[in-house]
Amino acid sequence: MARPPLSDDELIARFGPHLNEAPPGGWDAGLEIDRVVETHCCFCGQQCGIKLKVHDNEVVGFEPWYDFPFNEGKLCPKGVKRYLQGSHPDRLLHPMERDPSAPGGFREISWDQALGRVVSEIQRIQEEYGDDAFAMLSGVSLTNEKSYLIGKFARLALHTANLDYNGRFCMVSAGVGNKLALGIDRAPNPWSDIPLADVVWVAGSNIAETFPITTSYIWRARDRGAKLIVQDPRVVPLARTADLFLPVRPGSDSALFGAVLHTLIRNDWLDHDFIDAHTVDFDEAAAAAADMTPAWAAEITGVPAARIEEAAELWGTSATGMMLHARGIEQQSKGVDNVLAAINLGLATGKFGKPGCGVSTITGQGNGQGGREHGHKCDQLPGNRDISNPDHRAAVAKVWECDESEIPGKGLPAEAIIEAIHEGSIKGLLSICFNPLVSAPDSNFTAEALDKLEFYAVIDFFLSESGQHADVVLPGSLHEEDEGTSTSGEGRIIKINAAVEPPGEARLDWQILLEIAERLGRGEHFQYDDTHQIFEELCRASSGGTADYTGATWERIEAEKGLFWPVPEVGHPGTPRLHEGGRFSHPDGKARFHAVPFRESAEVVDDDYPVWLTTGRVVSQYLSGTQTRRIAGLVAQYPEPLCEMHPRLAERLGIGDGDQVTVTSRRGTITLPAHVVTTIRPDTVFIPYHWPGAKAANQLTIRAVDPRSKMPEFKVAAVRIERAGEGAPTTDQRDFDLHEGSA
Amino acid sequence: MRPTRYGVDDTPVFVIDQSRCIGCEACVSACMECGTHRGQSLIHLERIDRAASTQTAPMVCMHCEDPTCAQVCPADAIKQTEGGVVQSALKPRCIGCSNCVLACPFGVPKYVAEVDQMMKCDMCTDRTSEGYAPMCASVCPSEALWYGTVEEFHATRPGALVDNWLFGRQSVHTKVHAVVDDVGGGPIDVLGGAATGTWLDDPFGLDEGMHDRSGGVVR
Ligand code: SF4
Ligand code: SF4
Ligand code: SF4
Numbered sequence: 001m002a003r004p005p006l007s008d009d010e011l012i013a014r015f016g017p018h019l020n021e022a023p024p025g026g027w028d029a030g031l032e033i034d035r036v037v038e039t040h041c042c043f044c045g046q047q048c049g050i051k052l053k054v055h056d057n058e059v060v061g062f063e064p065w066y067d068f069p070f071n072e073g074k075l076c077p078k079g080v081k082r083y084l085q086g087s088h089p090d091r092l093l094h095p096m097e098r099d100p101s102a103p104g105g106f107r108e109i110s111w112d113q114a115l116g117r118v119v120s121e122i123q124r125i126q127e128e129y130g131d132d133a134f135a136m137l138s139g140v141s142l143t144n145e146k147s148y149l150i151g152k153f154a155r156l157a158l159h160t161a162n163l164d165y166n167g168r169f170c171m172v173s174a175g176v177g178n179k180l181a182l183g184i185d186r187a188p189n190p191w192s193d194i195p196l197a198d199v200v201w202v203a204g205s206n207i208a209e210t211f212p213i214t215t216s217y218i219w220r221a222r223d224r225g226a227k228l229i230v231q232d233p234r235v236v237p238l239a240r241t242a243d244l245f246l247p248v249r250p251g252s253d254s255a256l257f258g259a260v261l262h263t264l265i266r267n268d269w270l271d272h273d274f275i276d277a278h279t280v281d282f283d284e285a286a287a288a289a290a291d292m293t294p295a296w297a298a299e300i301t302g303v304p305a306a307r308i309e310e311a312a313e314l315w316g317t318s319a320t321g322m323m324l325h326a327r328g329i330e331q332q333s334k335g336v337d338n339v340l341a342a343i344n345l346g347l348a349t350g351k352f353g354k355p356g357c358g359v360s361t362i363t364g365q366g367n368g369q370g371g372r373e374h375g376h377k378c379d380q381l382p383g384n385r386d387i388s389n390p391d392h393r394a395a396v397a398k399v400w401e402c403d404e405s406e407i408p409g410k411g412l413p414a415e416a417i418i419e420a421i422h423e424g425s426i427k428g429l430l431s432i433c434f435n436p437l438v439s440a441p442d443s444n445f446t447a448e449a450l451d452k453l454e455f456y457a458v459i460d461f462f463l464s465e466s467g468q469h470a471d472v473v474l475p476g477s478l479h480e481e482d483e484g485t486s487t488s489g490e491g492r493i494i495k496i497n498a499a500v501e502p503p504g505e506a507r508l509d510w511q512i513l514l515e516i517a518e519r520l521g522r523g524e525h526f527q528y529d530d531t532h533q534i535f536e537e538l539c540r541a542s543s544g545g546t547a548d549y550t551g552a553t554w555e556r557i558e559a560e561k562g563l564f565w566p567v568p569e570v571g572h573p574g575t576p577r578l579h580e581g582g583r584f585s586h587p588d589g590k591a592r593f594h595a596v597p598f599r600e601s602a603e604v605v606d607d608d609y610p611v612w613l614t615t616g617r618v619v620s621q622y623l624s625g626t627q628t629r630r631i632a633g634l635v636a637q638y639p640e641p642l643c644e645m646h647p648r649l650a651e652r653l654g655i656g657d658g659d660q661v662t663v664t665s666r667r668g669t670i671t672l673p674a675h676v677v678t679t680i681r682p683d684t685v686f687i688p689y690h691w692p693g694a695k696a697a698n699q700l701t702i703r704a705v706d707p708r709s710k711m712p713e714f715k716v717a718a719v720r721i722e723r724a725g726e727g728a729p730t731t732d733q734r735d736f737d738l739h740e741g742s743a
Numbered sequence: 744m745r746p747t748r749y750g751v752d753d754t755p756v757f758v759i760d761q762s763r764c765i766g767c768e769a770c771v772s773a774c775m776e777c778g779t780h781r782g783q784s785l786i787h788l789e790r791i792d793r794a795a796s797t798q799t800a801p802m803v804c805m806h807c808e809d810p811t812c813a814q815v816c817p818a819d820a821i822k823q824t825e826g827g828v829v830q831s832a833l834k835p836r837c838i839g840c841s842n843c844v845l846a847c848p849f850g851v852p853k854y855v856a857e858v859d860q861m862m863k864c865d866m867c868t869d870r871t872s873e874g875y876a877p878m879c880a881s882v883c884p885s886e887a888l889w890y891g892t893v894e895e896f897h898a899t900r901p902g903a904l905v906d907n908w909l910f911g912r913q914s915v916h917t918k919v920h921a922v923v924d925d926v927g928g929g930p931i932d933v934l935g936g937a938a939t940g941t942w943l944d945d946p947f948g949l950d951e952g953m954h955d956r957s958g959g960v961v962r
Pocket of ligand 1: 041042043044045046047048074075076077078079080211212213
């Protein structure tokens, strides 16, 4: 029974999160620097270049890496503080087994015991209930090498179909939409295209807080006179300077896009040559938009019709334009629809395959892009291949030196794995760098599911909230401890270099997987001396797939400071911009328009739950906060979740700024301070999701998923809000005492 | 790509463009990493009026040509380098009277009780003296804080650089430049200035009436 062995307080006392405030030895340690390692930040999909300073196997500081072309030394506060996650007091140093009588609820055991137990439980569960009753879930902040290895490990060592990755909670709707419309799952543009655009349309992305370096690309476009359109329920920091703000109601984006397409057609702001030569199915998309007038969309979206017309005019009459979209439109039960409707606007106006043109998704997680290419999605094999396609299976089986029949078929996506655990058909779980208790929707349900597991093993470097439910914990490796590659949001493969070795008995993640495979008797498929060999195999396995890494080498990636895939052969220069000349990645070279009729979200507001809830990130925290909630400066910046609401809503409910409010959905209730600001729609509240337990925004969110991408609807839920008590105002200007920063 | 490092003849300038600031506090975090005052941030990020806007403003010492802070210092503790960088109060001289804190027209210096001394931004002397950008300007994701030559600035960005300020009757000339749309070379009249109307006055179109649903059932 996978239950946390002790109370939350006892677990926190032993495993944290505790705050790391200063580098090893303290701020004044004045340590000699042994070496400086060029690597990348791990806290978002931009993967900024950074130099880590190392003293005696500890990361003790950083230096901006001015020569890395993407960020030229720039970093957000997470990047500045990322070095403090090393040498952290909460770091897991030994394998552990649940033991309620031990202090902290876990006792240290040897690697031999730990691995022996994991393997015998895998075998027991699979013998008793079948192979697929043991599932695996993996994080997508891992390197490409690890993502690839996990895909192979789950299929050939665990023999399970039920492997999925936590990009399922992040960018999978964009992936499905891009594949359907463009034939390939990658942002079509390098970021260097952004400054070349005459109009930049940011749809459902709080770029300043989630992809901060991208602001400088947008400012560069603005410097050239580009117009900026921001579509969001909040006046996010970037919106402040927008030419046009589209204050869309959560869950209504496809209505807005439909009305823009309608207006483009009505005014003939179309690129007919492009549509005729490079696309199919325009008529279907146009027919679906025929009745989507701006007045109709204004009713649904809350965006005044005149602003919708203006958006269409700006987009339709500009020679170049880039649309950047992110989780705001993607994390919905119609995320794929929204992405397809956005792409329709790019295709209709010929804004693809040219400098300064494109409709690009922003991948949020560290290796969100690479992580979805190498086969640790339930439906994919390396190279972005389809696991159900016999030819694709055969190609990969050849590289894996196995029989095609040994590769299991399509498994369950992440949310469905959690549901299958809850209803009892999945009995065992191995997870790596995955914290569903905080990151999955409807956290109370997720907790119940984890409780029902017969066996749960976790590979991680800190004991996450989910890890507290584990039977066996295997201490893995931090980003700065392993070598490999990662692929940034713009599709650039970059090199991650190891700065230090894992402390204590912690091991490199890939070595742990190799050892388990060996003990499961499948070692012959997992003979690697280092991650370089894994990379070389990954490249071979991707050959001929859409995400083709064939011609990439670690040496080239380092020398060229990144390489854009596809790199289909040795000597190929890489492909920064896809679809040049209007050639799309479908077999006929043409892009597909899609008819996108509007449909409502899974849950809409009513008399009992009259307020829309939307969720998202703050700049100082990353995902489930397993890492960032342990770094003092980042925690001080935004210590706890706040519920952003408009003064009109606050006044109607008798709530003052800073008051405690109880927010209730059909799934759960949380209490947190109100943050009364005029920068959010009056009918909507916003809560960031990085915190666990009683503060978890995901207690409120709904498990409804997009039918095609299986992405949960994190961005739309209906809630009720009540005043719960007094509190201190939150919007006072901060007291910037010099010592605050060092607290 | 801009040069990593500037030589002595390049005369780079420190530039602030508040309109670009996204409030991320990377500058505040990075300032703590600077060698001379590690662990302590000497830059401030002000939230102008969070109830109404996300506008934030980073504030570094402007390094005035004729610094008011030094003028009012009874202990003569505030010194200027040859390059015009105004330093934090000298530890042995500073008597902690906070005259500088009150007198600085930009509200920059802070009295730090723990060390009984006034401390403020010294433009990363350790970095700038070697030709590197200050830490805050190195990391700033939006280039709201920027370091480079005036020629580079004008080659890559619009806006006028202004280093003249008018505080009532006090005229101040600073080493650090502010970016403004265009005031014909300055000075910036800090206490004057006219407001302009934009969509920001009514971001959600509430005055247009059609989608204010918060008055009754919010739908
Ligand atoms: S979190 Fe993202 S923006 Fe911030 S430093 Fe890291 S990679 Fe760059
Ligand atoms: S800005 Fe203030 S602290 Fe800096 S030199 Fe001028 S008067 Fe002194
Ligand atoms: S780093 Fe730049 S954008 Fe961020 S708060 Fe500081 S000045 Fe503003």
